[in-house]
Amino acid sequence: MSATLDKRHKQHKRHKGYKGYKGYKQPAAQTQGTRTGRPHAAWALPAVAFFTFFAVVPMALAFYLSFTRWDGLGDPQPVGLDNWRKLLDDPRLTQSLRLTVLLTFASWAFQTVVALLLGVWAAGRQRNRAVLSAIFFVPFLLSSTAIAVLFYALLDPNFGIIQRDVLGSSSGAFLAIVFVGGWQFIPFHTLIYQGGARQIPQVLYQAAAIDGAGRYRQFFSITLPQLRHTITTSTVLIVVGSLTYFETVLILTKGGPGTDTAILPYLMYEAGFKSYDFGYASAIASFLVLAATGLSLLLVRMTGFGTMRSTREGM
């Protein structure tokens, strides 16, 4: 590894030296050149340590807890597979799974369509687009709790803005969650698509225009195929995000009406912090981790994202 690093350093030096020879006035180039290139592995240490302490260790602990009974007091008692069996027998799991899948799909459809269109639009270099896309980005900067509280007030059946009982009906509450999630995260995905769309070589559009392709044809034949990897990236983020979506449900509906918006993360919260059945909550959590990992791997494989085939092949 260090051999390759050295090689790269040398290449960089040569490259910079060449620039110098051409007469660019870059006094710092020489020193800069020695600093660029791949950093030492130790640089990754803070990030790895952070990830280990705050992601890997808690995940491992949750997995361990899923084989115990623990109410938060005293020591966890090992109970073998009890929690996992209970998970499979839980009648609420089926509904919860269905809701989670539905929410994931609805969020994906809503966010992808809107973010894709907005992103492609925002990729234009016009000034008004630059200003508006900056404004569109604002919701993503707010905390999701603040957003949920805000919408909860707006949707109040008696004192809200529309004075309709949105959160009181199963479909209304579900759609409200999809909408609020979209409102928050569409700006982020718009940004991804904006970046992606700006990467598409203008040559393609120019060639298409010469061939007589109109706007729509250009969009479907150039923009969309060229954004293939961007769509996958954004999709994986949306899917994993939706699977772990929680605060909005807690604040907007508390899983209601009845249990009609009680998605898996909410079920987990209820088991853990309302029933104090941390073993069972950990089983749900572990199940979620497995499902989310499996699903994103599947997505990456299905879309061929993993092989990283260039969108520019043959150009």
Added chain:
Amino acid sequence: MESHRGRSGGGSPGSRTFSRRWVLGAGATTLLTTGLTACGSGSGSGGDSGTITAFVYGDDAVKVQEAGVARFNKSATAKKAGGTVKLEKVPGSDYSPKLRTAMGSPSAPDVFFNWGGGSIKAYEEAGKLVDLTDIISDDPVLKDGFLPAVLAAGDLKGRHYGIPMRGMQPVILFYNKSVFAEHKLQPPTTWDQLLDNNAKLKKAGITPFALGGADIWPELMWLEYLVDRIGGPEVFKRIQDGDAEGWGDPAVLRAAEMVKELVDDGAFGSKFTSVSFVNGGAPAVFAKGKAAMHLMGSWEYPTQLGKFPDFARNNLGWAAFPKVEDGTGDVRNVVGNPTNYWSVNARTRNKDLAVAFLKDCASQAYAKDLIDLGDVPTTSNAAELLSSAPNPEYARFQYDMVEQAPAFTLSWDQALGDALGTKMHTEIGKLFAGKSSPSQFVTACKGLK
């Protein structure tokens, strides 16, 4: 558990905090979702050996405990016991999870606020509580200081683990006097009268009852009273004692059917499942005359006093829950929260100091502080203090209601504890939302474990 928080949030004048600034509630939720672990690290009993820590539910009523702690720390008793008490106020909706996390950690409190009964069952089973039974019977101040029924209401298996430290919180049928006067109605004393009132109110375009269905626990109050009026307090007692078949009692099914009739009939309006008490929605609907009545804990009065003072002073009426014609329950029976309690951690550094501190709750000065806040203390000396209450009439009503009650049924969720209570909430939410039928409700409750 949610109900506890919401309830005691209301429970005592905490609702004032919520109702004035319900955003605070949501802020607390943020804390809950983000800072739970961080929460566990407050200053616990790890301080100097003389100081003990008391966790208390941090709402407006906490003023009384603050004053109590200040008074106690200066007293000769504290000096004799060799230390002082440090009060740690935990924001309302965070209280239960934080207490749970802290009790499992080295920074556990020495003394802590709770709801008695099921809310401390897990702590008792884990051997974390000091059994106060003998201490109370050996100490005249504690023994004679409180209404016996209230002291007993927080018991576990006939043993005392808590000392009453806040006002009584019975559930009362509140009504809007101006709406009643306008439509020439009387507060219902029987179920038929209640239905009759409902019909008249609906004709006038007024929702008969405000109901914060989003919180679930206000819905629970209806079942608690209906089951009591139909079958008496024994029905729930059986369930509370661990017999899940008790849910199969015909009184439970009947009560669930009556609930369904009310819901289908529009007695709560059409939007109640998304109306909340905690954020002030239900009290506002009631105060503004959109709804004529509100079944709620006694904290409704201070809540309204905070939000709609004119309404609270002039137009808020109160009555007992009506009788159900062929029911066997005594109309004087009460449901709700007898009060809140202090319990002592078995691993406290200074048990004598902790017990000495609990005794202050029986003092005249402490009761006076509660009275001034609008609460009715559960001390034996409360009766003579009632006339100095901000609203003596209301204080007297509450006191008599509780004192004369043949039975005081603890709120079911608190009696059953967190695990069962949460699941029961889910079933009640489904019943009221029309997602399950009364018989499905009964079957589901029988299967709770």
